[in-house]
Amino acid sequence: MPPTPHSAILEAIDLINKSTEFVRAVFSGVRKDTNPRFVRIDLRPILIKNNLKLQVETNDGKQSVAKNHNFEDFDLVSLFESGFANILVEHKNGSIILQYNQKDEIKVSRKQELKSPDLEHDRSKNRLLQADDPFLKAVGISDNSGSIKPSMRDKYRQVDDFLKILVPTLNAAIQAGQIPQPTNEKPLRIVDLGCGNAYLTFAVHQYLLSIGMPILVTGIDIKQQSRDRNTGIAQQLGLTQSITFQAESIADSELDAVDITIALHACDTATDDAIAWGVRNRSKLLLIAPCCHHHLQSQLKVAPEPWPIVLKHGLLAERQLDILTDAFRCQLLKLVGYRTEAVEFVSDEHTPRNLLIRAVRTNAQPDQLEIQRYREMRTIWNLNPFLEDLISEFL
Numbered sequence: 562m563p564p565t566p567h568s569a570i571l572e573a574i575d576l577i578n579k580s581t582e583f584v585r586a587v588f589s590g591v592r593k594d595t596n597p598r599f600v601r602i603d604l605r606p607i608l609i610k611n612n613l614k615l616q617v618e619t620n621d622g623k624q625s626v627a628k629n630h631n632f633e634d635f636d637l638v639s640l641f642e643s644g645f646a647n648i649l650v651e652h653k654n655g656s657i658i659l660q661y662n663q664k665d666e667i668k669v670s671r672k673q674e675l676k677s678p679d680l681e682h683d684r685s686k687n688r689l690l691q692a693d694d695p696f697l698k699a700v701g702i703s704d705n706s707g708s709i710k711p712s713m714r715d716k717y718r719q720v721d722d723f724l725k726i727l728v729p730t731l732n733a734a735i736q737a738g739q740i741p742q743p744t745n746e747k748p749l750r751i752v753d754l755g756c757g758n759a760y761l762t763f764a765v766h767q768y769l770l771s772i773g774m775p776i777l778v779t780g781i782d783i784k785q786q787s788r789d790r791n792t793g794i795a796q797q798l799g800l801t802q803s804i805t806f807q808a809e810s811i812a813d814s815e816l817d818a819v820d821i822t823i824a825l826h827a828c829d830t831a832t833d834d835a836i837a838w839g840v841r842n843r844s845k846l847l848l849i850a851p852c853c854h855h856h857l858q859s860q861l862k863v864a865p866e867p868w869p870i871v872l873k874h875g876l877l878a879e880r881q882l883d884i885l886t887d888a889f890r891c892q893l894l895k896l897v898g899y900r901t902e903a904v905e906f907v908s909d910e911h912t913p914r915n916l917l918i919r920a921v922r923t924n925a926q927p928d929q930l931e932i933q934r935y936r937e938m939r940t941i942w943n944l945n946p947f948l949e950d951l952i953s954e955f956l
């Protein structure tokens with residue numbers, strides 16, 4: 562006989578089945594020794610021809626697919642036991658959160674607050690951030706009617722797609738034990754370096770909070786006006802307990818170590834400052850989308866043979882040096898103990914700066930061949946990557 566589900570699971574299932582009380586449920590994260598098919602599953606009640614149905618939206622990290630079911634036909638017990646580590650169930654009077662820790666023990670917490678379901682059938686597909694979310698209005702991405710402003714569509718897609726990479730990377734790192742399962746006592750700590758208007762900072766905060774993950778988020782920008790604006794928005798949304806902003810340069814920041822360092826289009830060598838900050842502070846994950854690349858562009862006087870056939874064309878020279886800058890960054894991260902990849906995080910129709918450096922701290926020692934390759938590359942090109950000087954003590 563299969564074991565009886567935990568009493569908190571039965572309580573949560575009961576809340577979902579009270580379809581007129583149910584608001585939404587989110588399943589995310591990965592339980593020890595399991596491998597759920599989806600990164601996240603959302604449940605919510607929707608009204609179709611005056612009948613309440615259960616909408617189940619599965620997201621595999623690439624796309625979301627929504628299907629509608631009769632409440633009584635859907636197998637909730639199997640879903641609860643399919644390997645998700647964080648389960649949030651909201652109802653009209655509050656929420657229940659179930660979280661499995663690294664030892665696969667279940668922790669249950671409850672909150673009381675009034676909530677109301679959104680029963681509309683037609684919600685925008687494949688987005689983690691709903692356009693009418695109040696934070697998107699507060700930061701200026703959506704207008705008062707809850708639609709994305711035409712001028713902010715690209716930023717919205719950048720932020721939403723950045724999240725789509727961050728979330729599965731975070732889940733995988735928690736599952737692999739590289740990041741401990743966040744708890745109320747030890748929340749997940751994230752810093753956004755060069756946060757500007759904090760679109761990404763708030764998005765990460767709101768999304769992770771919405772799936773019941775305890776978090777502390779800090780946004781850092783050299784501009785005092787960014788700090789003032791963003792702090793005002795955090796106050797307006799009542800979020801100052803878990804999101805704060807500092808006005809300082811990345812290189813001089815004395816913020817305590819964090820689990821995840823992110824940066825979206827921090828200018829030129831501020832991207833290197835962000836990577837170096839993450840390395841020095843032993844961040845377990847780095848997700849860095851570089852911006853403009855001027856440093857190596859200005860260093861290269863003569864291209865090595867036979868590369869002049871490429872670099873005599875201004876446009877190709879610029880692209881080649883962008884590639885070299887990011888390749889040096891990835892290799893340096895590898896040499897200091899990170900598993901590193903360069904991935905495309907958003908389609909280039911939303912920004913030409915659509916490369917993301919994703920690095921996970923493994924502490925693996927680099928082999929001699931990789932060190933040799935790095936040295937040869939910089940010798941052949943006679944270039945001195947900015948990042949190398951910043952993290953020389955770790956090389």
Ligand SMILES: C[S@@+](CC[C@H](N)C(=O)[O-])C[C@H]1O[C@@H](n2cnc3c(N)ncnc32)[C@H](O)[C@@H]1O
Binds near residue numbers: 756759
């Ligand atoms: C292109 S904006 C990107 C802002 C935001 N991440 C976004 O994607 O909307 C770059 C931001 O980095 C900040 N910045 C540049 N250099 C910095 C540094 N050395 N330390 C801290 N912030 C810096 C700028 O003030 C600016 O707000």
